[in-house]
Amino acid sequence: MHQSRCFAASAEGGFKINGPSIKDKGPMSNEKDQSKNNETSLSRPTQAGRIETCMELIRQAMRCLENNDKQCVTRLIEELIKANCHNGNMVGNEIVSSVKDVVHKLWLSSGDELRCELLMRLMELRMARNWVRDALGMNTKRLNKWLVRCNINGESRIVRGITSLKTSRTY
Numbered sequence: 670m671h672q673s674r675c676f677a678a679s680a681e682g683g684f685k686i687n688g689p690s691i692k693d694k695g696p697m698s699n700e701k702d703q704s705k706n707n708e709t710s711l712s713r714p715t716q717a718g719r720i721e722t723c724m725e726l727i728r729q730a731m732r733c734l735e736n737n738d739k740q741c742v743t744r745l746i747e748e749l750i751k752a753n754c755h756n757g758n759m760v761g762n763e764i765v766s767s768v769k770d771v772v773h774k775l776w777l778s779s780g781d782e783l784r785c786e787l788l789m790r791l792m793e794l795r796m797a798r799n800w801v802r803d804a805l806g807m808n809t810k811r812l813n814k815w816l817v818r819c820n821i822n823g824e825s826r827i828v829r830g831i832t833s834l835k836t837s838r839t840y
Contacts, residue, residue: 723754723764730771739783742775743790750794769804776805785819792821
């Protein structure tokens with residue numbers, strides 16, 4: 670359309686580029702929706718808040734390690750994982766590295782029974798095998814041996830999901 674025809678059409682009201690539509694009912698009162706949005710966004714911690722929480726839990730875990738309180742460290746590792754301190758997308762790689770360091774130090778200072786308990790907890794928390802393997806500083810073959818020794822079903826989360834799909838199909 671030529672420029673002169675566009676101006677003519679807009680003068681007649683044929684084109685609406687900006688402004689409310691004729692069919693618009695105007696602003697609606699959504700104060701309830703806004704208050705709900707504010708409440709839900711306040712409950713989620715910011716990345717900075719999450720990092721501070723993770724750093725405090727890591728400090729506590731290191732103190733427990735120094736005091737040789739392995740049950741305390743195990744409990745704090747569980748809290749770290751539940752707070753997503755193991756997830757690099759949520760807190761950054763430096764925090765994740767510190768969490769892995771705590772897990773590794775507990776692993777090194779523990780006997781076989783506590784190692785099996787730690788592996789069991791990590792698997793119950795649905796930790797990825799690669800994360801566990803990296804945290805414990807071992808290769809896949811060695812991790813598999815430990816999982817067998819501790820009588821733990823060590824399938825990864827992805828494989829577990831595919832396996833359940835295969836068994837649920839009827840042919």
